[in-house]
Amino acid sequence: MRAKLSKLFNYYKLGFIFDIKANIAYPTTFWFAAITIPLWIFIQILLIETIYGQTNNFLGYTRFENYVLFGTFKLVQSIASLIFFVRLEDLAAKVRGYSDWSLDVMLLKPIDSQIFATTGKFWFGSISSAAAGIGMVVYGLLHEPHVIPASAVLMYTMAVLLGVFFLYLLFLFIQTWLFWFEYLQIGESLWFTSQAFGQYPRRLYSGAVGILINIVMPITLMASVPVEFLFGQIPFTTFIMYTLIVAGLFVFTRWFWQYSIKKYSSFSS
Amino acid sequence: MKYFRTFLFALQTEMQYRANLVMWFVVGAIGPLTMVMVWFAILGERSDIGGYTKGDFVIYYLFMTFGWYLVGGEFSRQIGHAIRNGEINKTLLKPYSIVIGEWASEQAWKLTSMLVSLPALALVLYLMRGYIDWSFVPGQAIWIAMSLFFGAIIFALIQATIGILAFWVTEIWPFAEMMDVTLHLFGGMLAPIALLPQAVQRVTVWLPFRYIFFEPINIILGNQSDPMSVIYKQGIFIVVLYLLHVVVWKAGIRRYEGIGG
Numbered sequence: 001m002r003a004k005l006s007k008l009f010n011y012y013k014l015g016f017i018f019d020i021k022a023n024i025a026y027p028t029t030f031w032f033a034a035i036t037i038p039l040w041i042f043i044q045i046l047l048i049e050t051i052y053g054q055t056n057n058f059l060g061y062t063r064f065e066n067y068v069l070f071g072t073f074k075l076v077q078s079i080a081s082l083i084f085f086v087r088l089e090d091l092a093a094k095v096r097g098y099s100d101w102s103l104d105v106m107l108l109k110p111i112d113s114q115i116f117a118t119t120g121k122f123w124f125g126s127i128s129s130a131a132a133g134i135g136m137v138v139y140g141l142l143h144e145p146h147v148i149p150a151s152a153v154l155m156y157t158m159a160v161l162l163g164v165f166f167l168y169l170l171f172l173f174i175q176t177w178l179f180w181f182e183y184l185q186i187g188e189s190l191w192f193t194s195q196a197f198g199q200y201p202r203r204l205y206s207g208a209v210g211i212l213i214n215i216v217m218p219i220t221l222m223a224s225v226p227v228e229f230l231f232g233q234i235p236f237t238t239f240i241m242y243t244l245i246v247a248g249l250f251v252f253t254r255w256f257w258q259y260s261i262k263k264y265s266s267f268s269s
Numbered sequence: 270m271k272y273f274r275t276f277l278f279a280l281q282t283e284m285q286y287r288a289n290l291v292m293w294f295v296v297g298a299i300g301p302l303t304m305v306m307v308w309f310a311i312l313g314e315r316s317d318i319g320g321y322t323k324g325d326f327v328i329y330y331l332f333m334t335f336g337w338y339l340v341g342g343e344f345s346r347q348i349g350h351a352i353r354n355g356e357i358n359k360t361l362l363k364p365y366s367i368v369i370g371e372w373a374s375e376q377a378w379k380l381t382s383m384l385v386s387l388p389a390l391a392l393v394l395y396l397m398r399g400y401i402d403w404s405f406v407p408g409q410a411i412w413i414a415m416s417l418f419f420g421a422i423i424f425a426l427i428q429a430t431i432g433i434l435a436f437w438v439t440e441i442w443p444f445a446e447m448m449d450v451t452l453h454l455f456g457g458m459l460a461p462i463a464l465l466p467q468a469v470q471r472v473t474v475w476l477p478f479r480y481i482f483f484e485p486i487n488i489i490l491g492n493q494s495d496p497m498s499v500i501y502k503q504g505i506f507i508v509v510l511y512l513l514h515v516v517v518w519k520a521g522i523r524r525y526e527g528i529g530g
Contacts, residue, residue, distance in 0.1 A: 032443040039450045043459055046469065050460050054318050055311050183285075186292040193296045196303045204306055 011111065015120040019086075023124050033125025038132040044070045044199070045136075059201040064144035068230070071136025073199040073223035076160055078130035080167035086121035088171045089188050095178045095264065104266045114257050118172055152232050155239060159226035162239075163198075166221050166246050169253045170194070176253070179260035198222030218245055271365060272373040279377035287381075294386045297337060301330035304460070319464045324401035325490055327393070332486045333458060335390050338383035340421045340481060344375040345448070348432025349441030358527040368429045368518075409488060412496035416485040419503035424481045426510035433514075436521030451476075457483030463492075477506040 023030045048070060052063040061069060093099035094106070094117070106117045141148075171191045178184055197205070198219040205213045205220075214220050221242060228234045283290065308326045312318060321329070348371050351357045360367045394401065431444045438444075453459040454469065456478035462470055473479045480503045487493040 029440060032440050036443040036446045036450075039447065043450060043453045046454060046465065047459060049466050050464055051307070051311060053466060054464065059310055181288055183289070184292070185286070185289050186296060189296045190292065193299045196300050200303065200307060204303075204310055 007111075008115070011115075011120055016122055019122045019124065030125050033123075034128040037125060037129045041074065041129075041132045041136065044074070059203045061201055062144060064140040065227070065231070067136050067140030067143070069140075069201065069223050069227050070199060071133045071138075071140060072156075072160065072226050073195075074133030074136065075130055076133075076163040076167065076198075076222045076226070077195055078126040078133055079160075080164045080171075081123050081126040082130065083122065083164070084119060084168045084171060085123045085126070087118050088168075088175050088191075090121075091117060091175045092178055092185070092187060095182055097266075102266070103264060107261075107264075113261060114172075114254065118168075118175075118257075146231055148230060149232075152230050155229035155236070156226050159221065159229050159239065159242070162242060162246055163221035163223075163226060166218060166249070167191075167195070169246070169249045170217070170219070173249075173253045173256065176257050176260045179263040194219065195222065198224075200224070202228075215245065217249075218242060221246075272369055275370050276373045276377055279374040280381065283377050283381045287385075290378075290382050290385045293382055294334075294389060297382075297386075298334050298389070301334045305330045308460075319461070320492065321461055321464070322400070322402065324397070324403060327397045327400055328403060328490060329461060329486055331390065331393060332489065333482060335383070335386060336417070336482060336486070338379040338386065339417055340424055340485070342375045342379055342424070343428065343445065344371045344425075345428040345432035345445050346441055347371040347374070348429065349435035352433065352435035352521075352525075353439060353441075355527060357525075361522075361527065368432065371432070372425055372429070403490070406491070409491070409496070412488050412500070413485065415500050416480075416488050416496065416503065419500060419507060420481045420485050422507050423477050423503060423510060426507065426514050427477070430510070430514045430517055433518050433521050436525055452478055452481070455479060456481055457486075477510060480506055 048063065048066050051058050051066070056062070058066060090099060091103075094101075094103040097103075103117060107113050109116055171187070174190055175187045178187065197213050199222065200220075202210075202214050202220045202224040218225070225234070225238075225242060229239065305326055308318070308321075309323060312323060312326075316322060317325075348368060351367050351371065357367050360370070427448065431448055432441065434444055435441050455462075455473045455476050457473075459465075462473050462479055462483050465473075473483075480499065484493065484499045484503070488496050488499065493499060
């Protein structure tokens, strides 16, 4: 077990170092991404200002609490993109056999296919976006101070990590369909677009939609849930509930991956 | 005729990948759908915000989804790709514009997507019928059609100009990304411009982006008392953007070095 973990650590370490070197060698894409992606922050700030130009309280959130909410959303989105985006986005090309090396190579290595095919490369272009998200959180908290105990910060951090992992599972689930419809072109766009549901308070969704977005596919883990932990609005038991839901989704997506990969037909070797 | 053939060829390709069309509609609808939910939550018991009722918000964001197939698109990346990969070489010696060709090709995707989205559009209109209080004035039809057509030309000219920046840069996507951000900020894609902060509203008047989606939908909603002035301003922006496009294209062609063909 220890040897396996050590191998895994080395795999991620090497991937991290390699990607840093690649960014240093070919910095243009990195700088383009680092400059343009955070521009979406302006959209979110404008949306906040537009909403609070019409109301003082949006689903229980004040203006500056909403900055914390949007900042958290951006943070979770950026971390998930940093760790999981490259490999999962590239999966389409690998399944179709026109990437630099096909999925065949990945399946033949002495490493779990899901780990190798879906993780291990890093997208540093989203670092600036994560920094902007942290900036929004800090800005919101400075303008409307809350008494936040250390336990709330811990819960917030754990919920953020849970949100990041959930986003991985969501992208994995979407991309696994490539084994069934190899010319599905929608994966990346669907993943990013569906995140729009995650940037608003949980209370926005009610009825069947609420059950789907808050519980079955808890995309509100991206912002609303962590922020409610930070402000002490929900108890620890809720965290256990979300952990169990995400664990269930992990088991399901893992099963779906392993079942679907049997459908893969090699183009060449 | 040659561009029509390009369109037909692209149409055949689209029909091969029909499953994507449905999913693209889902992707396109998520953003506007969440925005409708947001505005419904803000409205609460109020009848309207800045003159926009619940029904107006539904129509507004419905148009943002459906109208994208009429007015919007994204062919700048294809033009950039053709320039970067040298595919443009074979068109330079022929009476064929790669820009118009890529535009024509994109119409196939837009047409098929629009047809696929029609049932969804009808369903949304049916489900929201209790909120929608919109009466079609036949006299407005000509203004609606003209503003949509001119809006589509403005959009296409901006896309084309972004695409040919590939003569200078290898990556087009940051510029396409900026175009998206700008359309959200100044084009009314995020929210009706009349509800945005005053400073933003003032800036939008001097930029072409509000004339792509926002002004046509203003005419559709009956919020524009002088549609002629919109058409007039759209015309000015079309002339300015066309001249800009020609200048950038000529400058790009002068510095381009094609290898092979």
